[in-house]
Amino acid sequence: MADAYPSSMRESIGRVEATRPQRMGVEPQRLSLEERREVLDQFHPDYKEEGKRALAVGPSKGELVPHEMADLLEAYPLIDPDRVDLGQADYEVDVLVIGGGGGGTVAALWANEAGIPAGRILIATKLRHGDSNSMMAQGGIQAADKENDSPPIHYLDVQGGGHFGNDPELVRALVSDAPEVLRWHEKLGVMYDKDPEGRMLTIHGGGTSRKRMHSAKDYTGMEIMRVLRDEALGRGIPTVEFSPVVELISDDKGQVVGAVLWNMETEEYSVVRAKATVLATGGWGRLHIQGFPTSNHYGATADGLVLAYRAGAGLRDLDSVQYHPTGAAFPEQIVGLLITEKVRGMGAQPVNVEGELFVHPLEPRDVESGAFIRECSSPEQGGRGRGVVTPTGMIGIWLDTPMVDLIHGQGTFNRELSAIWRMYARFDIDPSADPVLTYPTLHYQNGGVVIDADGATQVPGLFAGGEVSGGIHGKNRLMGNSLLDFNVFGRRAGIAAAKWAQRSKPGKPTLEHALRYTQDLQAAGVEEVRKAPSLLPEYRGKKTLARVVDLI
Amino acid sequence: MSAELEMIRVYIMGRAYEVPAGLTIMKAMEYAGYRLVRGVGCRGGFCGACATVFRRPGDYKLYADLACQTTAEDEMYIAQIPSVPAERAPWKLSELEPEENFILALYPEVARCVACNTCSRACPQELEVMDYIQAALRGDIAQVAELSFDCVQCGLCAMRCPAEIVHYHVGQLARRVYGAYRAPQAGHLAARVEEIESGTFDQELDTLQQMSRDELVEAYRKRDVEK
Numbered sequence: 001m002a003d004a005y006p007s008s009m010r011e012s013i014g015r016v017e018a019t020r021p022q023r024m025g026v027e028p029q030r031l032s033l034e035e036r037r038e039v040l041d042q043f044h045p046d047y048k049e050e051g052k053r054a055l056a057v058g059p060s061k062g063e064l065v066p067h068e069m070a071d072l073l074e075a076y077p078l079i080d081p082d083r084v085d086l087g088q089a090d091y092e093v094d095v096l097v098i099g100g101g102g103g104g105t106v107a108a109l110w111a112n113e114a115g116i117p118a119g120r121i122l123i124a125t126k127l128r129h130g131d132s133n134s135m136m137a138q139g140g141i142q143a144a145d146k147e148n149d150s151p152p153i154h155y156l157d158v159q160g161g162g163h164f165g166n167d168p169e170l171v172r173a174l175v176s177d178a179p180e181v182l183r184w185h186e187k188l189g190v191m192y193d194k195d196p197e198g199r200m201l202t203i204h205g206g207g208t209s210r211k212r213m214h215s216a217k218d219y220t221g222m223e224i225m226r227v228l229r230d231e232a233l234g235r236g237i238p239t240v241e242f243s244p245v246v247e248l249i250s251d252d253k254g255q256v257v258g259a260v261l262w263n264m265e266t267e268e269y270s271v272v273r274a275k276a277t278v279l280a281t282g283g284w285g286r287l288h289i290q291g292f293p294t295s296n297h298y299g300a301t302a303d304g305l306v307l308a309y310r311a312g313a314g315l316r317d318l319d320s321v322q323y324h325p326t327g328a329a330f331p332e333q334i335v336g337l338l339i340t341e342k343v344r345g346m347g348a349q350p351v352n353v354e355g356e357l358f359v360h361p362l363e364p365r366d367v368e369s370g371a372f373i374r375e376c377s378s379p380e381q382g383g384r385g386r387g388v389v390t391p392t393g394m395i396g397i398w399l400d401t402p403m404v405d406l407i408h409g410q411g412t413f414n415r416e417l418s419a420i421w422r423m424y425a426r427f428d429i430d431p432s433a434d435p436v437l438t439y440p441t442l443h444y445q446n447g448g449v450v451i452d453a454d455g456a457t458q459v460p461g462l463f464a465g466g467e468v469s470g471g472i473h474g475k476n477r478l479m480g481n482s483l484l485d486f487n488v489f490g491r492r493a494g495i496a497a498a499k500w501a502q503r504s505k506p507g508k509p510t511l512e513h514a515l516r517y518t519q520d521l522q523a524a525g526v527e528e529v530r531k532a533p534s535l536l537p538e539y540r541g542k543k544t545l546a547r548v549v550d551l552i
Numbered sequence: 553m554s555a556e557l558e559m560i561r562v563y564i565m566g567r568a569y570e571v572p573a574g575l576t577i578m579k580a581m582e583y584a585g586y587r588l589v590r591g592v593g594c595r596g597g598f599c600g601a602c603a604t605v606f607r608r609p610g611d612y613k614l615y616a617d618l619a620c621q622t623t624a625e626d627e628m629y630i631a632q633i634p635s636v637p638a639e640r641a642p643w644k645l646s647e648l649e650p651e652e653n654f655i656l657a658l659y660p661e662v663a664r665c666v667a668c669n670t671c672s673r674a675c676p677q678e679l680e681v682m683d684y685i686q687a688a689l690r691g692d693i694a695q696v697a698e699l700s701f702d703c704v705q706c707g708l709c710a711m712r713c714p715a716e717i718v719h720y721h722v723g724q725l726a727r728r729v730y731g732a733y734r735a736p737q738a739g740h741l742a743a744r745v746e747e748i749e750s751g752t753f754d755q756e757l758d759t760l761q762q763m764s765r766d767e768l769v770e771a772y773r774k775r776d777v778e779k
Contacts, residue, residue, distance in 0.1 A: 135594055156775050540583075
């Protein structure tokens with residue numbers, strides 16, 4: 001078999017192998033808060049002012065967000081409000097859940113638990129039920145369930161990771177509900193990694209002070225999502241797929257009372273009337289902020305932020321983007337795909353072209369990414385110029401994956417990190433024998449829609465849970481807190497929505513908020529060149545696009 | 553760079569397109585001009601949305617794999633499967649009696665397995681699908697759970713099975729029953745849930761929640777990190 005690595009990279013691997021014996025068992029000093037700040041200020045993409053602008057309209061007017069996000073918020077409705085007939089409802093439900101990923105499915109299940117019959121719930125989703133970032137989460141889920149750990153210790157880790165800008169009430173909810181969430185999963189049949197006595201196997205994640213990362217091999221998100229979806233199927237909760245929401249519906253009292261769906265295949269719209277609505281549309285990875293590749297699924301286009309914002313919900317912390325330090329940088333086919341933090345949690349170290357260990361493997365993600373970018377940037381850019389260059393011009397850092405088997409025994413990588421092993425094996429790379437090349441990849445939306453501890457947004461009748469919401473993680477989420485987040489706040493939003501539905505009195509359905517937003521855009525001088533939500537990223541070839549004509 | 557691109561020819565649903573060499577099947581389709589709605593999901597090999605059937609020149613065999621994880625080859629004939637209409641048996645974990653034969657009760661067609669191994673050959677994850685179906689026949693739930701664990705539920709096994717077994721739903725059933733009833737439960741987890749419910753940490757959390765930023769920073773600096 002031909003070597004998957006070109007000779008230039010193979011030479012560098014020789015140096016990685018040469019330094020490996022000295023690096024084994026060495027844990028570098030963690031950075032102080034001041035050193036962290038320095039790395040972030042100089043090298044993290046978030047700290048470049050030219051990447052953002054202040055919003056021109058809306059409830060969070062004046063807040064800085066990435067240009068790619070501002071372009072969608074300063075955009076006109078996708079569907080002309082005057083051309084939608086709200087008089088006839090195609091679906092009449094108690095609870096509408098927008099988004100069929102982890103957060104949405106959890107919300108639907110708990111709305112059902114809280115007394116809403118399955119048939120009075122509807123999950124509307126853009127792609128298939130389960131197609132989501134939840135499905136792709138690999139490394140784990142945090143919960144303070146060990147004797148040496150506690151929710152208060154977890155609380156401090158979350159705040160420190162988020163640079164102390166997190167909403168205290170939301171962090172408290174996150175850490176307090178965590179063990180209960182895992183107990184619920186156990187009862188639903190999620191197969192967590194355990195020892196023969198049933199003790200959870202837990203390791204460190206970046207920025208954790210206790211080993212509280214629970215996993216199901218490196219398919220943790222897939223295992224949880226599969227079980228949640230199967231449970232929803234078993235209960236008969238209706239789902240309508242390939243039907244993204246293109247506008248929320250509000251009433252004369254300013255409440256959200258449903259949504260307009262759009263069938264992506266027949267291109268017809270339909271109207272859902274709902275007593276309560278849960279937004280669980282996920283994040284923004286597919287906006288490719290600052291040109292970064294992404295680890296996110298195809299539908300992660302920030303639709304929910306656009307919908308909620310137009311309806312009057314405030315947004316927060318959207319100036320902060322999470323770049324996961326270890327996205328694949330080689331081979332070209334898998335650039336941007338995630339290599340779970342669990343690989344570093346199990347002992348693999350990041351090393352430069354010379355095989356030098358240059359940073360603690362488990363700093364919080366933003367710091368670790370900043371350190372990777374510093375190592376790869378040229379000295380003229382203030383960096384160290386010690387990245388590894390690929391034949392297509394990508395630059396990256398070696399993740400010394402063979403260390404996993406050296407530490408834990410031969411066969412561990414293949415057994416416990418089988419998703420990553422398989423991803424590389426398809427391209428003739430054995431990560432238990434050779435290191436793999438990585439570079440930060442756009443991974444998570446740290447901020448989002450403002451919510452309270454019940455998942456209620458600032459708009460009556462509209463609840464939110466999961467990546468679409470903000471405040472929980474402040475300016476930077478720690479590993480293992482997103483699977484936790486969608487479970488905790490999906491559950492809280494589902495229960496709160498059920499309670500709301502049991503007492504709310506929806507008024508006359510309108511699209512007034514969209515018309516008002518349009519007027520605000522016009523008043524602010526925003527030209528009518530962009531429409532939102534964007535629904536799908538555009539990856540078609542330029543040559544084809546230049547010749548596309550809409551004929552039938 | 554674009555001037556030097558090596559191009560290959562692929563046939564997407566029978567029609568020829570020139571695309572750069574080295575792309576995944578999914579990216580090759582997009583390069584050719586398809587704006588995918590079906591047959592695309594996570595793009596990382598986890599969701600099973602992009603089950604794809606293909607043929608190579610000079611080879612009559614039909615192969616199956618995930619479009620997002622497979623490199624397009626010259627003269628490849630490609631078609632995607634938009635949806636798998638296989639049935640999930642109507643069962644609820646809360647109502648299930650996890651007896652020996654519950655798999656056969658819900659999925660009696662498992663008994664029709666002819667051990668042809670077509671399912672394993674169709675599996676993009678290269679799982680031993682037939683082996684777990686055989687384990688299901690024996691009632692060995694732990695084995696089904698373990699062998700089926702990496703399943704992305706793309707449905708290719710079910711689409712090719714001559715005995716009309718829906719392997720991936722059988723695997724899901726076995727894993728949930730194993731996780732809920734057969735695997736040992738975590739005692740420390742149940743204990744922690746009880747502590748939280750009885751308010752053990754309330755006071756400490758109240759204090760943390762009311763701390764000023766400076767106090768929080770100080771508490772964070774002082775925290776010890778488990779080795």
